[in-house]
Amino acid sequence: MNRPYDTSLKKHEGNAVEQHEGDAPTPGRPRVVIVGGGFAGIAAARELRYAPAQVVVVDRVNHHLFQPLLYQVAGCMLADGDIASPIRELLASQGNTVVALAEVIGLDPAKRQIYLDLYPEHPFDYDYLVVAVGVETSYFGHDEWARFAPGMKTLEEGIALRSRILEAFELAELQEDPGALPELTTFVIVGGGPTGCELAGSFSEMFRETLAREFRRFDPARARVILVEAGPRLLPAFAPELAEKAHRELERIGVEVWLNSRVENIDADGVNIGGKRVASRNVIWAAGVQGAGLCGLLRGERDRQGRLVVEPDLTVPGYPEIFVVGDAASIRHGTGTLPGVAPVAIQSGRYAGQAILRRMQGGPAPPPFVYHDKGNMATIGRTFAIMESNRVRLSGRAAKLAWAFLHIWYLMQNEDKLVVFTKWAWHYFTRTRGTRLIEGRTMPPTKSD
């Protein structure tokens, strides 16, 4: 095999760590490049920890994000460090694995080469490629809305949203013109899926409980939280009875739920919904996603969400050495496709790692990927959640307890578990919130600026 850049990703002679067995990439060893350090990418890498290969995990950020809790960063409940761990640390004990902070800017599937932003001229060879790049926010063809209605996929977006909400209240406190208050204190969340519901519940409670005593010139409890859903009900992935309970809980804690309401336009001062105009400078987009980044570099069939349609063994048609896993993959399941949730990402990543290992060992082709449904959960506010699996349906406090237990359990880092548990317990009993920091001031004081 042609390896024009074979010297790369070898140790530096002058400043090398002690050679441990299995540490050094031997020229003969195959190289597995995993793009993306999310649930799917990490799961794939972990399966390859004893593989006779050089594993390279490439991500454009240095951290693995515990995405299901991102809304808690926006809601000032957790700090960024609580839900993100360095990818390098997660894989520290895997001697055969190199972590690269870089962005993949090119792919040549015929030559089996990728290009990284750090060395745009130099190709890096791979023998197996695992595409685990996830999804990004989709505005359904209205990318011009992105400026006014940020999404909620990255840690930066979570922090920016937190800053934006707090800043809106700060501006409201200093506002001399009462007529300008509604656009500062109205929060519109577009999308009635789990993220939208979790955000809406978290915000409404924060305004009514945590912030209520702190402002002198207006009452944060009167801030409006509007959850907008184009379809006829919230949380379509759940059974109607459970979704209905979540709907009632949202309304109980002060969220206005607008169903069958389609967003027609978003600009700097507000949003048009089903013919109505709502003045708001705080619109959050939790409505849609599409296949991200590297997906654009791969040819092949897409589904409606722009995810790559894969073979039953999660490979790309015509390229048995390229796997697509996690949210980026459109994986058939029954009559539909699997949803973009953490259990699918973990199971598909693990499957790809095992399939690669098996092929390296010369074994037979693996059986097709089968998803084991572990159930689904969503949480509304401090004390309520819903959960649903083949066997159980739960709602209320018991479901919230199960939710908290499972999320703590799956937070990989031990320290994070302890800290998150401390913060949750504190929040549960005192109704205060921990990390209420504005990082950078970005909102103009008046919309005309």
Add this chain to the structure above:
Amino acid sequence: MNRPYDTSLKKHEGNAVEQHEGDAPTPGRPRVVIVGGGFAGIAAARELRYAPAQVVVVDRVNHHLFQPLLYQVAGCMLADGDIASPIRELLASQGNTVVALAEVIGLDPAKRQIYLDLYPEHPFDYDYLVVAVGVETSYFGHDEWARFAPGMKTLEEGIALRSRILEAFELAELQEDPGALPELTTFVIVGGGPTGCELAGSFSEMFRETLAREFRRFDPARARVILVEAGPRLLPAFAPELAEKAHRELERIGVEVWLNSRVENIDADGVNIGGKRVASRNVIWAAGVQGAGLCGLLRGERDRQGRLVVEPDLTVPGYPEIFVVGDAASIRHGTGTLPGVAPVAIQSGRYAGQAILRRMQGGPAPPPFVYHDKGNMATIGRTFAIMESNRVRLSGRAAKLAWAFLHIWYLMQNEDKLVVFTKWAWHYFTRTRGTRLIEGRTMPPTKSD
């Protein structure tokens, strides 16, 4: 008194909180404006909690920073939220106090008016002004070095420094040219005061203990940490024996200490120190400070560090209603002036608050400000600290324990205490670090870019 903007800072009728006794600013009540929500500003505000006045605390950030632990954010030990609390939350129970997220852009001492960036055309009246704006980094006339050698005063700088260090190691890991390694893995800290020593110790331990196992292509333990001090010894505020012990401890954990070494130039690829050239893209400036922001708007005598020279009652000569407190003030003490440390800030802020209260109540002029020396401490790495007061001198583990106890004690928020304690205990026993996140990638991969 002329109050052209008297309608301001009143409640909004349509969206007002319930009227509590003492809540509303009565027109006849004097207004105390406190600029700065650091130790001094918060201490002044707290003294005025029962004052028959409207107290307005203005800061350009929304958080009070526990500055003595900022180096732990840079060193990945604590998260930003652990050492910063919303000013609004700290003062939530003071019904007579309004918090304003804004920057003071103008001051007219004759008219007793300030101008805020949100309303640049409209003056706000004050009856008393407390200037507690602190200091900013000073490059001794070489402001062009600021680009290459960031300071360590704000939370943003702490986070940026953390990102920069982690990013340098990420680039080193992917570096194809071993000749480019030294400039990426050499860290130069300018200034041998407490901040410089604390940073150097924290970095050296992080490279040798936490990161050592995580990189495959170079050994982080061989990264150089150079602490540069222009004077003949470290920590001049401490007794020579204690400073000498700290010096030895720094060397023991791998820091190169360069005394009598003056920085002559800093550019993108390195620093010139006493005729020598050190290749480094990681230079941190912990050498000097100067009076910040609002100080420039006040006329009057300055000391060498640009701090405002105040009267024995901490007022500005000629303006008995303007107090300058904390780091921004040059307060005579014996033959010199008081240092810019937290106890001075707290005591001077408290004094100003009490003096204003007394004057409002028509009492006699307060006696001059007297500083009660509570001692001084600095910490080096995981297990070592020095402390010194009139009565005790301590070094080693016992001092570190006292340091940890006092810092936890003074962290105001209860939740923060718990979380910081958990993190420190975890770090102490496992030698891992919690928050190793890169926020935004900023370093060009090669210096020529």
